[in-house]
Every structure is written in C-alpha cells, then in structure tokens.
Amino acid sequence: MGVVLSRVNNSCSAAFGEPVNTYQTVGICDREVNSSDSDHSSIIRIQNKVCEQGETLVPAFPETAFVERGYITPQQVYNLLNAEEGQPALYDPDYILILDCRSAERYKESHVVTARASVTVLHQDLGCLISCIALQKYSIILLYAEEGSSPVGSVKAKADSPDLQRCFFQLSRLGMDPVILLGGFSAFQALYPFLCTPRMVLLEAERHTLTIYPSEILEGALYQGSVSHASDYRIIKNLHITHVVNATSNCPDAFPNTLSYLRLCLSDNAQQDLLEALPLASRFINKALKAEPAGRVLVHCSLGRSRSSALTLAFLMEHQHWSLLHALRWLKERRACTAPNVNFLQQLLTYEEQLFGSRLTTLEDIRR
Template sequence: MGVVTSRVGRCLTEPARELRHHSAPYRESNGTANCPALPCAQPQSQGPWEVLTPAVPERPQVERGYVTAQQVYNLLNAEAGEPALHNPNYILILDCRSAERYHGHTDCQTHCHTYKQCHLVTARASLTVLHPELGCLITQGQLQEYSIILLYAEEGHSPVGSEAARLDSPTLQRCFFQLSSLGMDPVILLGGLSAFRRLYPFLCTPRMVLLEPERRALTIYPSEILEGALYQGSAAQAQDYRIIKNLHITHVVNATADSPDAFPSVLRYLRLRLSDDTQQDVGEALPLAARFIAGALQGGGGRVLVHCSLGRGRSSALTLAFLMEHRRWPLCHAYRWLQERRGCAAPNAGFLRQLAVYEERLFGQRLTTLEDIRL
C-alpha cells in the first residue's frame, strides 16, 4: 500500500541557471471574441527561440510514513478506472481524534473553522475500526482489501514513533503501530486535518459517508498539478460551477472540439478545438496554452483549469507543454510529475511525438526517449 508512482523514461539534465527565452506570440483561438495578449514573464521577440537550460523539479521533503494534503486530495479524486471516492475498498481513512471532534459536537465548534468541516469526507472514527484495548474490530482480510490506509489527527508534523508524535497524537500512534503489526502499511496525513481543511474545506463534512450509493453522490474534483495554481480535469468538471468556485478557478483552457465555454462572463478562456486523434496537429496549440497558463499564474493571483473531454489526452499534452516551457522541465520529468498527480493522464502517441519535437525546440536537443515513458 502507499502512493504509487509511474515508471518514466531516462533524460539528461544540466544544472539550472538564469534563463531567458522568447515565447511565441499569442493568437486568438476561440473564434468568438477578441482576447488581448496576457502578460508574460519572459520578453517577446520575433526572432528564433533561445535554448532553455533544463531543470529538475524540486520535490517537498516528506518524512517516511507521511503524505501531504495535496497528495491526499489527488488520491481522493483519482480517476483511474473509477473515481477513488466512489470505491469503498480503495482507501480507508481513520480519524484518530476524539469522538466529539469527529462528530462535530458543541465543544468541537471552537476547534473547527465551521461546524460543517468536522472530518475528512468518507473518514471513519478510528474507534469504529480499531479499539485501543481490544484490538481490530474488522478482520485483517478486510483491512488488506484497501489499497491505502490513511490516518490523521488534528495536527501532526513529528516523525512517526518519536516522543513528540506520541505526545501530540497518542491515538494515532497507537493505530499506526497496531496496523503495522498486522502487516499493513498505513500513512499519516502531514499536518493533520487542520492542514487539509485549510486547503480543501469542501472535502470535509459532518456526515458519515460510507455506503457505496452515498459515495457515488460525491463530487469528484480535477487533479491539482501545481498546488493552488494549476488543475487538470474533464469537461463535466469544467461545467460544474461549484467546482469552479471551490477551487477559485479564474482561467480555463478548453481543449475540446465541441464542449462550450460554460462561464464566459466570469472566467477567462482559451479555446483550442482539438480532437483526441494521433493525427491531430498540436504544434501551434502547445505554445499557445503554455503562454496562456503562464500569464494567468503570473503574480500568483490566477488559478487555471485545463480540460478536454475526460481530462486524459489533449489536456495532458497542453499541461506538459506548460511544465516544459515555463518550469524548464524536460518531457520525462514533466510527464512523471503529471502522472504522480493525475494517474489517468495519457497523451496519445501522436501527442507524445509532437511533445518530443517541442522539447527539442525548447532545449535544443532531445532529452527524453519516448519508448521509456509509454505505459
């Protein structure tokens, strides 16, 4: 159990240094209204592009046995096969706080931001699964059916098993080692519920959501590719205003051939009418999307949703183009980063070939072997 990452290809990188390059000029693409050029962090030029120096993504250092709030958000909303939240056997979430905190009784209201955010959606009180004295209340076989077992307290940053952790969250530590003794591999939410609730209050609830019909009524959110900035999802999610509002989306890249821009009066759109076909030419779409996203995120005020029909192929190609150009990540690194956050991301072979050409255009050489990143 645990967070599984995908295999990716080999690539060459050089030490990062100060970068300057020229972006392709922005052109109107939705065919419905004039859209002025967005601000861009890099100088514009009509001449040839300068070669970028590749960089390696900086990953947060997380203690073994912990997962971040963003990882949990993406795990809950994962859409490989079926949405994870809809699958009762995918993730078991155990709330290791007091019963009063879990249920949101009166004394909980002084600790929760609001009464309606008293536990993480689908979480169960740990006492309903693991009794601190009598042991496991469900069979070891049932526990083994879960791909992930997640534990959380109100807060929590100390290494598992440390004296500080035992003092901060004794129930959580007891559950962790009890599960470990049964052969499980539980993980702990870094920062506890307070860290998750601060970022994703809409995925916290006072209700018990355990049965499959209740789970299937839950909203599935787009994957978070860059925390608080860049999201990737489906056309249905882009048309759900509750999702748009909860994620504070300001800009949308619509890569579908026929899904309309749902909220043109309140959001800024880039419309790229693409088909999910290996013969689809995305040579012009890649830099257009990359520049649109970069302009929206400049200054930290915007949030962008990139979508196609299912959020797998066309949207992945556009997201990868942005990560390559504006994060200076070679295709292999960008692809791994994306798949770690959206496991169902799967640009088709034609898109991958064109992304490899784009990589060579950006960095002056091929850095990724496509055969090594194809699943």
Template structure:
C-alpha cells in the same frame, strides 16, 4: 482510498474529511484490526490524519491525537500496509479545502457515488486538470477559485465566458492531431494567468485524460524546466487517469528536444 481520522470521536462528529472513518472502527487499541488484511489490501492508499500534524500544537488533545496516529501507523505497517500521514493534519486541510469537509458519515457506496468529484490539483493552489463536466459545474469553479480556463476541445462550449477568462483550443483526441504548435500558446496563457494575483487555471478536455494531459505536461516541462519523464511522473501521481495518446507523447518528446536541445526521455520508459 481508506481515510482514517485519528482524532477524538467528538472532533470527528464536529467535522472531518469526506468519506473518513474513525480510526477505532478499523484499528482498535485492544482488539487490534477490526477488518481483514484482505479488506485492507483492497485500498491503494491508506491515509491517516490527526488535528495538527506539524509539531506546533502541544495541547493534551493534540498529544492524544499524535499517540493514536502513531499507533495506527505502526499497526498498519505491521500488517504489511504502507500508510501515509497527512502533513499539517486536519486543521490545515480544512483551511485549504473546507468544501471537502463534513459532519456527515459517508460510508455507503450510494452516498459516495453522489459526491462531487473535483479536478486534480497539479500545482498547489494554482493549476488544476479535469473534465468538461467539472469545468461546467459552477460550485467547483467557485470552491477552487478558478479564474482562467483552458478548454482543449472543439465539442464543449465555454461554460462561464462572462465571469472567467478562456482560451479555447479546438483539438481532437487523435494521434494525428497537431498539438505541438498549441504548446507555446497554451503555456503563455497559463503562465500569464498564474502571474495575476490569485490566478488559478483549470485545464480540461472532455474526460480530462488525453488532450488536457498533453497541455499540462508541456507547461510543466517549459515553466518548471522538467524533463518529459519528470513531468509525466508528477502528473500521474496527481491524476492517475492522465493518458495522453501516443501521438501526443511523440510530440511532447519533440517539444522536450526543442526546450532542452536534446531528447532526455525515452518514451518506452513512460508507464503508459
């Protein structure tokens, strides 16, 4: 991901999104694109942001930000890129995720490797999916305000049983593992947790790919009333590494039939 900060250099120096670059280092108003199109094409996502992209701030700085943002968007589009503009801008992002903002310039790969990788936010401010390593990092738990954890492994212990509420489902990442009967139990746990004021749930397995994905999908299907296909596409957009094994997908298809009275999703249509 390439993140371009379209605000002033002064604002960038004060604080910016982790790994963000000043837009002028990539797209200069007079010199044009400062990196090659090939380099740009290496990024699967190009994200642009200003200070407050919601139309409510009419200050001079905001107007300058907006002009820079529009120029960068047009430049990238003319190069065949498909940039994304962050709704709400930096001010909204910093309010929601202050732990993902910094005054440091983080450009080197070694610096990126040292960054804390957070779980994926599946439902805003409520449901997250990640790995056992992330579930055992108290800084992550604290920053995301996690209150409940669904541990879908038999091999990973509950990290903070004295302070968090846990549901442990001893599942194996095996195509023959019966996960179908765990769906209602997991869904009830997640639903009740989210009904608590400020409740936030982290669903995890070992790597956050297969077992946790199956449980997350089952919850989205039941409580959002989404088809398996809709839930699967939603999850993949937010957690690209999500990959429930073939046995779990077949059981999710059966669960869809239980929920809606018929199968609405052809497994062959899922981009697995």
C-alpha cells in the same frame, strides 16, 4: 487553422492587468474566424510573438519538499481522493480507508470525506474490530490527528497524538502499511474545506453522490480535469479558478462572463496538429499564474486524459524547464489517468527539442 478572437470581460482584463475592452486571443478553431481588419492585425501580431525563437532553455529537475517517512501531504491526499481510473476511485468503498484519530466530538463536527472514527476499526482495548482480510482489501490506509508532523514513533509524536500513534503501530503489527496525513486535519481543512463534512459517508451508493474534483498539478495554481469539472460552478468556485483552457472540439466555454478562457478546438486523434496550441496554452497558463493577484488555471478536455495532458506537459516543459520525461512523471503522480496519445507524445518530443535545443527524452523512455 484560424485564431478565434473574443472580447474579454472587465473582470478578466483586470486580472491580467490589461486595459478594459481590448481583444485577446482565446482559442484556435478551424470553424470560427473573426474577419474584421483590426482583428486580423491582432492575429498577425500575436502569431509572430508565439513563433519567435529565443534562446534554448537549460533543463531543470522537479523539486519536491522533504516529507518524513510514513507521512503524506494534504495535496497528495486531495489527488488520491479525486483519482480517476475508469470510474472515480472514491466511489469504490475498498479503495481507501481513512481513520480519524481525534475525539468523537471533533469527528462529529467535521472530518475528511469518507473518514471513519478510528475506534470503529481499532478499539483501544478490544484491538482490531475487523478482520485482517478486510483490512488487506484497501489500497491505502490513511490516519490523521488534529495536527502533527513529527517523525512516526518519536517522543513528540507520541505526546502530540497518542491515539494516532497507537493506531499506526497496531496496523503495522498486522502487516499493513498505513500513512499519516502531514499537518493533520487542520492542515487539510485549511486547504480543502469542501472535502470535509460532518456526514458519515461509507456506503457505495452514498459515495456516488460525492463531487469529484480535478487533479491539482501545481499546488493552489494549476489543475487538470474533464469537461464535467469545467461545467460545475461549485468546483470552479471552491478551487478559485480564474482561467480555463478548453481543449475540447465541441464543448462551449461554461462561464464566459465570469472566467477568462483560451479556447482550443482540438481532436484526440493521429491527425491533430499541436504546433500552435502548445505555445499558446503554455503562455496563457504562465500569464495567468504570474498575474497580480495570481490566477488559478483549469486545463480540460473531454475526459482530462489526452489533449489536456499534452497542454499541461507543454507548460511544465517551457516554464518549469523540465524534460518531457520529468514533466510526464510529475503529471502522472498527480493524475494517474494521464494518457496523451502517441501523436501528441511525438509532437511533445519535437517541442522539447525546440525548447532545449536537443532531444532529452525518447518514446522508449516514456514507455519504461
């Protein structure tokens, strides 16, 4: 397996705080090797650094911010809207019911994509305008006001967003289990303006015109997705991506003159060796996120399920100090289609042992 060298463009070098016109390792590929003497010296220096064994890591537990019961964060909503199981979940009109509990004027100005004005479902005087059977078909019912994070049912919550509180308890009495967007529309729009629109998008045919974004693994920092995500410049621009890990075997880097790439020619099969790829990807991601200013990284393979998941898990293990089990649980909560193949899981178990000095996870743990 050879290491590909590529000249880094000026903007990418500046993002890393490195001199312009220097060479950087950007990938692993059997078919492409730069054979100049100076490049070989770079390969030896970088490979030695990658293979150095330091002290073992101390395991840590993932920490999440406390969220009041009945609420869901903007990041969780972002990942729900962009979930992919088979086809993108957002294409399914029965997947999520989003009710905008603000005024009709504010709804018309802009709202979360696919949201409906709450009065079209839960009228203040007439009650529920659709049957309970129709409500029960939704996997998720999401409510939001303009702002708000007070505990559901509290005096402050009732004063801040009376229409939302009315909808919440009306749905609860009907046997539903609605959730409320923490911080309301204003918090979501501040983070994800590209998922807000003045258009009403309800029908399945209309939903299929929507852009599906990669999953957000670390908020405002690390994303995981498919080659179609990595090839859509609108997605790259909206998420402010600066660095990309390309784990496909035959898909070229989409924007080499604009972004900094780590190219890893990997196959999703039982023979693929990740020995070099895991530490290279982990350190490339960490360097990008620690840069001044901090970068944003997209890790992708063909479908964003197996190869990209293995590389993301390696980063979470090495630089978040999480066991493979904790890293995998974290990743699956944010990207439900995560599915590294068994060969990759076995190599990740070995990588976990190298990082922490002992096995913290078993395949049986993962399969439970």
